[in-house]
Amino acid sequence: xxxxxxxxxxxxxxxxxxxxxxxxxxxxxxxFGSYYDFVIPDMLFGEKSFEAAERRLFTETxxxxxxxxxxxxxxxxxxxxxxxxxxxxxxxxxxxxxxxxFLGVYGACSTMxxxxxxxxMAVEGGYANTAVCxxxxxxxxxxxxxxxxxxLGTPRxxxxxCTATASGALxxxxxxxxxxxxGASIGVPIDFGITDANNMGAAMAPAAASTICxxxxxxxxxxEYYDLIITGDLGTFGSELxxxxxxxxxxxxxxxxxxxxxxxxSGLPNSYSGGSGCGCGASxxxxxxxxxxxxxxxxxxxxxxxxxxxxxxxxQQGESIPGIAHAVSVEAVEEYMPEITEDLYINMF
Amino acid sequence: xxxxxxxxxxxxxxxxxxxxxxxxxxxxxxxFGSYYDFVIPDMLFGEKSFEAAERRLFTETxxxxxxxxxxxxxxxxxxxxxxxxxxxxxxxxxxxxxxxxFLGVYGACSTMxxxxxxxxMAVEGGYANTAVCxxxxxxxxxxxxxxxxxxLGTPRxxxxxCTATASGALxxxxxxxxxxxxGASIGVPIDFGITDANNMGAAMAPAAASTICxxxxxxxxxxEYYDLIITGDLGTFGSELxxxxxxxxxxxxxxxxxxxxxxxxSGLPNSYSGGSGCGCGASxxxxxxxxxxxxxxxxxxxxxxxxxxxxxxxxQQGESIPGIAHAVSVEAVEEYMPEITEDLYINMF
Numbered sequence: 001x002x003x004x005x006x007x008x009x010x011x012x013x014x015x016x017x018x019x020x021x022x023x024x025x026x027x028x029x030x031x032f033g034s035y036y037d038f039v040i041p042d043m044l045f046g047e048k049s050f051e052a053a054e055r056r057l058f059t060e061t062x063x064x065x066x067x068x069x070x071x072x073x074x075x076x077x078x079x080x081x082x083x084x085x086x087x088x089x090x091x092x093x094x095x096x097x098x099x100x101x102f103l104g105v106y107g108a109c110s111t112m113x114x115x116x117x118x119x120x121m122a123v124e125g126g127y128a129n130t131a132v133c134x135x136x137x138x139x140x141x142x143x144x145x146x147x148x149x150x151x152l153g154t155p156r157x158x159x160x161x162c163t164a165t166a167s168g169a170l171x172x173x174x175x176x177x178x179x180x181x182x183g184a185s186i187g188v189p190i191d192f193g194i195t196d197a198n199n200m201g202a203a204m205a206p207a208a209a210s211t212i213c214x215x216x217x218x219x220x221x222x223x224e225y226y227d228l229i230i231t232g233d234l235g236t237f238g239s240e241l242x243x244x245x246x247x248x249x250x251x252x253x254x255x256x257x258x259x260x261x262x263x264x265x266s267g268l269p270n271s272y273s274g275g276s277g278c279g280c281g282a283s284x285x286x287x288x289x290x291x292x293x294x295x296x297x298x299x300x301x302x303x304x305x306x307x308x309x310x311x312x313x314x315x316q317q318g319e320s321i322p323g324i325a326h327a328v329s330v331e332a333v334e335e336y337m338p339e340i341t342e343d344l345y346i347n348m349f
Numbered sequence: 350x351x352x353x354x355x356x357x358x359x360x361x362x363x364x365x366x367x368x369x370x371x372x373x374x375x376x377x378x379x380x381f382g383s384y385y386d387f388v389i390p391d392m393l394f395g396e397k398s399f400e401a402a403e404r405r406l407f408t409e410t411x412x413x414x415x416x417x418x419x420x421x422x423x424x425x426x427x428x429x430x431x432x433x434x435x436x437x438x439x440x441x442x443x444x445x446x447x448x449x450x451f452l453g454v455y456g457a458c459s460t461m462x463x464x465x466x467x468x469x470m471a472v473e474g475g476y477a478n479t480a481v482c483x484x485x486x487x488x489x490x491x492x493x494x495x496x497x498x499x500x501l502g503t504p505r506x507x508x509x510x511c512t513a514t515a516s517g518a519l520x521x522x523x524x525x526x527x528x529x530x531x532g533a534s535i536g537v538p539i540d541f542g543i544t545d546a547n548n549m550g551a552a553m554a555p556a557a558a559s560t561i562c563x564x565x566x567x568x569x570x571x572x573e574y575y576d577l578i579i580t581g582d583l584g585t586f587g588s589e590l591x592x593x594x595x596x597x598x599x600x601x602x603x604x605x606x607x608x609x610x611x612x613x614x615s616g617l618p619n620s621y622s623g624g625s626g627c628g629c630g631a632s633x634x635x636x637x638x639x640x641x642x643x644x645x646x647x648x649x650x651x652x653x654x655x656x657x658x659x660x661x662x663x664x665q666q667g668e669s670i671p672g673i674a675h676a677v678s679v680e681a682v683e684e685y686m687p688e689i690t691e692d693l694y695i696n697m698f
Contacts, residue, residue: 001475006426007450009476049666077355078535086435087660088455089668096538096658096671101356103463103535104658106437106455114452118467125474126350127358145662186427186452189445309445309453311436313494317398319438322445 001124005218007211008185014120015177016170016330017130019286020065022057024139024165027275027283030265035287036166037064043140043165050140055090057167057279058083058136062094065132065169065286073098076171077128080119082111084137084163084278085145091135100132108307109204109233110187111135112168112282113326116303117184119172120328126174134169137277146312147197160198161235161276164264168282170290178294178336183329185215189309191322197310200276200321201238201261204306207323208234209245212304215327216251223253226329227298230289232281232305233261235274260284281305296332303328350473354567356560357534363469364526365519365679366479368635369414371406373488373514376624376632379614384636385515386413392489392514399489404439406516406628407432407485408446414481414518414635422447425520426477429468431460433486433512433627434494440484449481457656458553458582459536460484461517461631462675465652466533468521469677475523483518486626495661496546509547510584510625513613517631519639527643527685532678534564538658540671546659549625549670550587550610553655556672557583558594561653564676565600572602575678576647579638581630581654582610584623609633630654645681652677 003009023036024043038060045053058081066073079100081091088104095102107114115133122128140150142163148154172181190210194203208231216223223229223246234242239259246253260281265271285303292298306325315321352358372385373392387409394402407430415422428449430440437453444451456463464482471477489499491512497503521530539559543552557580565572572578572595583591588608595602609630614620634652641647655674664670 003475051662051666082455085660086662087457087658089658089660089663092538092658092671092673093663093668095673096540099537101535101537102673103467104455106431106453108436118452121470121474121476125470126352127470186450188448188450189441191445309436309438309441311434311438313400313435314438314442317400319442322441324441324451 007214008218010183011120011124011181013174014123014181015173015175016179016181016290017173017177018065018069018171019290020061020068021168021283021286022061023283027164027166027264030268031263032284032288050138051085054136054138054141055093058090059094059097061167061169062098062132062134065171069171076100076130076132078122078131080105080115080131080133081135082106082115083135084142107324108309109276109278110305110307110324110326111278113303113305113328116181116328117326120181120184123172123174130171130173132169132171135278135282136167137163137279139163139165142277146310156272157198159201159237159273161200161261161273162271163277164275164280166279166283168279168286170286178333179290180331180333181328182331185211185218185327187211187325189322189324191320193320195315195320197315200308201235201273202241203308203321204323205234205238205241205245208242208304208306208325209249211325211327212246212253213249213251223251223256226256226300226302228258229253229256229302229304231259233276234259234306235261235276237273293330293332299332301330303330356563357567359532360469360473360530362523363472363530364522364524365528365530365639366522366526367414367418367520368639369410369417370517370632370635371410372632376513376515376613379617380612381633381637399487400434403485403487403490404442407439408443410516410518411443411447411481411483414520418520425449425479425481427471427480429454429464429480429482430484431455431464432484433491456673457658458625458627459654459656459673459675460627462652462654462677465530465677466675469530469533472521472523479520479522481518481520483516484627484631485516486512486628488512488514491626495659505621506547508550508586508622510549510610510622511620512626513624513629515628515632517628517635519635527682528639529680529682530677531680534560534567534676536560536674538671538673540669542669544664544669546664549657550584550622551590552657552670553672554583554587554590554594557591557653557655557674560674560676561595561602562598562600572600572605575605575649575651577607578602578605578651578653580608582625583608583655584610584625586622642679642681648681650679652679
């Protein structure tokens with residue numbers, strides 16, 4: 001590793017072994033639809049509550065990503081995960097059910113990049129050979145907890161975003177693979193005084209701009225160094241703000257920027273300002289962007305999951321909503337040749 | 350570092366530079382009373398709500414620990430913290446107010462040892478030169494969120510524990526100091542089917558026993574290797590369970606075990622099964638135990654913060670409460686000689 005500035009560093013030997021994603025039926029109709037590993041048949045996924053459905057979605061995604069890596073749950077040394085539910089129960093119950101050593105994190109919708117950078121630290125340092133990082137969110141569970149229960153039928157504002165019912169997980173390892181995690185920048189919470197729980201994009205855009213500009217400066221590169229800079233869930237409104245703010249910092253990222261929240265429901269009716277939720281960025285990364293990196297269609301990708309540290313209690317008490325964003329850079333590995341070991345030949349024949 | 354078993358590893362170059370703690374007036378009357386760095390005058394600490402008081406308690410503790418290390422906030426590379434409030438707002442707002450790069454964690458009352466082991470990873474790996482880890486809890490805020498608002502005057506059961514109004518924070522650094530973090534074990538969530546939110550000790554004891562026994566086995570040592578094994582907040586009832594469970598695993602820790610929850614209110618009326626809350630273990634460690642390590646009265650200490658991953662929503666939906674515990678070992682550094690640099694002489698005269 002090499003440390004660059006206060007917030008940024010590089011990784012030398014951290015690879016992504018596999019990626020998996022799951023989503024709901026609405027997400028299935030959206031831009032990333034046919035790329036998800038599985039789609040849940042309804043919002044309850046065979047459970048009695050939205051919360052239990054979110055948990056099952058996360059558990060199934062973790063199982064899936066482990067299966068896709070050709071490993072077994074017992075080969076996993078560590079699960080780093082979090083979600084939007086109070087006390088991050090989806091992740092905690094998943095760790096309990098799969099009996100995995102567990103480090104719970106909370107970064108609202110920035111959780112995926114926080115989990116990725118911590119998993120990378122753990123793998124690069126040798127604290128884990130193989131770590132899973134992941135997250136999930138569920139529309140019904142998030143709306144009930146952060147805004148209004150769906151049963152109320154509360155009207156939505158144009159700036160509102162729809163929490164994606166989706167999850168994404170990665171297996172991170174020290175063994176050489178086709179995709180590597182090459183660096184990261186840890187974000188600082190930034191607060192522009194937003195108090196509207198239906199305007200998360202505006203709460204998160206300043207933090208995203210701060211982290212992206214800091215990352216580019218620390219790494220000493222221009223935006224074009226990356227084929228793509230993807231933000232997690234700023235939505236259409238937040239993305240416009242981000243482009244403006246980055247431009248003011250002298251970094252014009254317009255040509256390389258995409259936002260998973262703006263993409264996930266593109267073309268669908270009633271999608272307002274787009275998707276949100278920690279599962280939005282995580283599932284888009286795992287379903288669509290990482291396969292493109294593996295195919296070398298994208299050679300360098302900066303993934304910036306953005307979180308609004310929104311607490312209904314604090315907002316009711318008059319507090320504003322700070323945003324936070326962590327950046328993780330992902331690269332296609334050149335000249336990757338899989339090592340075919342003898343026992344693999346035996347399994348083949 | 351050296352990895353020992355799936356869950357455990359050692360650190361070579363991670364030191365605790367300073368420690369600070371704050372607490373409420375009730376805690377001031379208890380066992381650790383005269384050791385806290387500051388005591389808040391009332392439960393509101395000049396704020397309008399218990400939640401805001403908890404946040405201020407945490408912010409002041411972080412400021413205090415930085416001052417005690419002779420550094421300034423701008424010298425801190427990273428804050429790793431969490432708390433019991435939904436969306437860990439106390440930690441997030443503290444990071445926002447102090448403008449610190451922030452990784453939020455949630456491990457219920459195990460948060461302090463989770464934050465310590467992640468900060469150690471970050472420092473050992475060179476991702477941060479100086480990191481602060483810490484946590485806080487507040488009786489009024491926790492009771493309202495997890496059980497009943499205090500205003501209801503709900504009677505308590507004998508197994509219930511009282512969330513400590515307390516906080517603790519450490520500055521962790523790669524520079525040689527008198528106290529070092531020598532190793533850690535990451536816990537697995539364990540669920541014995543407890544559904545009573547007033548019996549956290551029973552929910553956490555199995556996880557504590559699992560982590561302690563795994564740690565001792567991974568390190569290849571007997572309980573007596575440590576001068577003291579301290580658990581965070583099992584309380585009197587949970588501590589008895591822990592001793593029984595460890596004995597059944599062939600590790601008799603009775604002679605070296607102490608529990609911060611059982612100690613914090615010892616001698617006070619209406620203390621039921623003792624104290625709890627992530628601030629309970631963190632403040633006891635920072636106020637009482639680490640100074641004893643620095644004085645070399647304790648040479649080897651194992652700190653095992655224990656968390657009940659209790660979600661009121663999940664419990665209402667019929668789920669049980671899993672426990673989790675992470676262990677961090679702390680040692681007195683032999684032959685420590687402070688390096689007196691020239692500019693220190695100049696400052697002296």
